[in-house]
Amino acid sequence: METLNLLVVDDEPGMCSAIRRALATYEIPAVNEDPAVAFAIDETDSAEAALEKIAARRVDILLLDYKLPQMSGMELLQRIADSQTEMTTVMMTAYASIETAVTATRRGAYDFLAKPFTPDELKSTVYRASRVRLLQRRAHRLMQEKRRFRLELLTIVSHELKRPLAAVETYLNIIRDHSAGDDPAVYQDMIERCRVRTGEMRKLIMDLLDSARIESGQYKRCLEPVDLLPLLEGSIAAARSEAEANGVEFVLSAPERLEIQADRNEMQIIFNNLVSNAVKYNRRGGTVTIRLASQGTSITLCVADTGIGIGQEDQANIFKEFSRIKNEKTQDIPGSGLGLSIVKRIVDLYGGTIHLQSRPDEGTTFTVTLPWGP
Ligand code: ADP
Numbered sequence: 001m002e003t004l005n006l007l008v009v010d011d012e013p014g015m016c017s018a019i020r021r022a023l024a025t026y027e028i029p030a031v032n033e034d035p036a037v038a039f040a041i042d043e044t045d046s047a048e049a050a051l052e053k054i055a056a057r058r059v060d061i062l063l064l065d066y067k068l069p070q071m072s073g074m075e076l077l078q079r080i081a082d083s084q085t086e087m088t089t090v091m092m093t094a095y096a097s098i099e100t101a102v103t104a105t106r107r108g109a110y111d112f113l114a115k116p117f118t119p120d121e122l123k124s125t126v127y128r129a130s131r132v133r134l135l136q137r138r139a140h141r142l143m144q145e146k147r148r149f150r151l152e153l154l155t156i157v158s159h160e161l162k163r164p165l166a167a168v169e170t171y172l173n174i175i176r177d178h179s180a181g182d183d184p185a186v187y188q189d190m191i192e193r194c195r196v197r198t199g200e201m202r203k204l205i206m207d208l209l210d211s212a213r214i215e216s217g218q219y220k221r222c223l224e225p226v227d228l229l230p231l232l233e234g235s236i237a238a239a240r241s242e243a244e245a246n247g248v249e250f251v252l253s254a255p256e257r258l259e260i261q262a263d264r265n266e267m268q269i270i271f272n273n274l275v276s277n278a279v280k281y282n283r284r285g286g287t288v289t290i291r292l293a294s295q296g297t298s299i300t301l302c303v304a305d306t307g308i309g310i311g312q313e314d315q316a317n318i319f320k321e322f323s324r325i326k327n328e329k330t331q332d333i334p335g336s337g338l339g340l341s342i343v344k345r346i347v348d349l350y351g352g353t354i355h356l357q358s359r360p361d362e363g364t365t366f367t368v369t370l371p372w373g374p
Contacts, residue, residue, distance in 0.1 A: 001027075002035045004060040004130055008043040009050040009076070010092065011069055016043035019063060022119035028127060037130050047071035051079060059087045060133045061126065063113070066093035066100065074100070077107040086136055088129040092117075156322050160204055160336060164197035200334040207338040210269055211321070214345050221263045228258045228267060228292060228299070235271035236290070239279045247285040254292035260299055260372050266346045273339035274303040274366050280333055281364070282307035297372055298352070304365035310358040319344040319354075343368075 006023070008016045020041050028037040039061075044050050047068050053059065062080075066073040077089060091104050094115040101112060110132055113125050171190040173179075180186045213219040236250055243250065278288040286306035293300050308329045310318065317323045324330065324337035347354045350370045358364035 001038055002134070003038050003040050004133060005058055006039045006041050006061045006063065006126070007050060007053060007059045008041065008063045009045070009047065009068065009073070010043075010063070010065040011045040011067075012065065015065070015092075016045070019043075019122065022122050023126065026123055026126070028130060034131065034134055037134070039126070039130075045069075047073065047076035047079075050076060054080065054085060054087075059085075060137075061129045062087050062089040063126075064089055064091055064109075066091055066104075074104060074107065077104060077109060081108045086140070088133040088136070090125055090129055152322075156337075157204070157208065161201055164200050164334070168194045168197050203334075204336045204338075207336045207342065210342050211338050214342060214349075221266070223261055223263055225259045226262045226264050226267055228260065228301075229254050229256065231264065231268050232271050232275075232290065232292060232301075234268065235275040238272065239276045242276075243279045243282075243288070246279070246282065248279055248282050249287050251287060251289045252292075253290070255294070258292060258294055258299060260370060262350070262370070266349070270301075270343050270346055270368060273343050274301070274368070277339065278303050278305035278307070278364075278366075280335070281305065281330070286363075295369075298369050299372070301368045301370075302365055304363060306363040309360040309362050309364055310356065311360050315356060315358065318356075 008019050010016055010019075020043065023039055023041060026039060030036040042053060044053060045068075048071055050062075050064075054062075064073045064076065068076070071079075073091060073093075077091075080087065080089070088110045089108060090111045090113050091109045092113045092115055093100070104112070110129055111125055113122065117125075171194050175187055175190055180190070232252070232254065236252065240250075242248075275288065275290065278290075282288065282305045288306075289302075289304045291300075291302040291304075310325065314325045318325065319340050321341045322337040323341070324335060344354055347368055347370065352368060352370040354369075355367045356364055357367075
């Protein structure tokens with residue numbers, strides 16, 4: 001049950017108490033996504049006092065008399081508009097000309113209630129005003145969530161970019177000052193490390209772009225028959241230098257041709273992420289076994305590694321954005337925590353599934369199933 005604060009501003013004796021009586025037991029039941037609503041009613045007889053009340057506590061619905069002793073209802077409306085305080089205002093008036101109605105609407109009035117009105121007319125006006133107010137409050141909450149998420153995103157991204165940037169800067173300074181002795185191999189090694197670090201930054205930026213594109217739903221998907229094997233081989237080729245550096249071997253089993261109706265880019269993103277993770281989180285001298293097969297009306301991709309594995313307690317979280325398992329085994333492994341969340345969203349777009357089986361220190365197998373056609 002949500003409580004909306006309703007303020008009645010009227011100098012006519014008896015009007016405030018009549019409204020209070022009519023709405024005393026009035027509640028709006030929950031409908032679909034809208035919660036049930038009850039009202040906390042407050043009252044005052046002047047615009048000046050109303051301003052004080054509005055400053056002191058949130059007002060959701062304002063029932064405002066047009067004619068008030070000093071500052072008029074219309075002036076009060078303008079003050080509220082100037083202060084950008086959000087509420088839903090209903091003007092109560094015995095003589096609403098078109099002109100006053102236009103002015104009041106311009107100043108933010110949502111509705112009019114012609115005096116005298118019956119309790120039922122009052123309730124139906126308050127009902128409409130409360131629906132609008134609930135919508136405003138929901139939009140406000142969404143906006144706040146969006147702001148919080150943006151800030152969180154910026155904090156994570158800048159943190160993740162700062163580390164590799166600092167490392168590259170340090171190496172570049174040493175190379176510029178020639179401060180690591182005369183052995184060219186030392187500098188060569190530093191240049192290679194810089195290359196790895198810039199690669200990490202590029203991966204983070206690409207992941208962010210993929211994530212934003214898929215989230216917005218505004219990119220143009222191109223669904224066409226796609227042969228999966230060349231894409232899979234492309235992902236393996238991209239991960240090969242890191243695999244070789246760690247003595248990790250690939251074992252691939254796949255039919256020569258396996259076509260599904262899909263977006264080529266999306267398939268590449270799935271393969272790239274699963275294959276590169278299987279290399280990245282593997283042990284030295286480990287194996288990555290990849291199996292692509294068709295099964296009934298779907299295709300199945302299994303990517304198994306012999307790496308650090310994922311504990312049961314972390315398995316449910318790894319498909320969430322920016323979720324990275326933090327322990328001594330992963331602390332030196334770079335990543336954005338975005339890859340699997342992107343993979344999961346793409347798999348969902350196809351009505352497919354993604355599962356994992358894993359044991360710490362033994363390895364992990366990700367299994368993706370996609371229907372032939374979306
Ligand atoms: P990241 O860029 O950090 O690799 P992902 O979204 O791809 O982000 O993965 C999320 C987390 O899941 C990783 O940080 C890692 O802790 C864990 N993870 C993913 N794949 C594997 C794997 N094959 N083996 C072990 N842990 C993995």
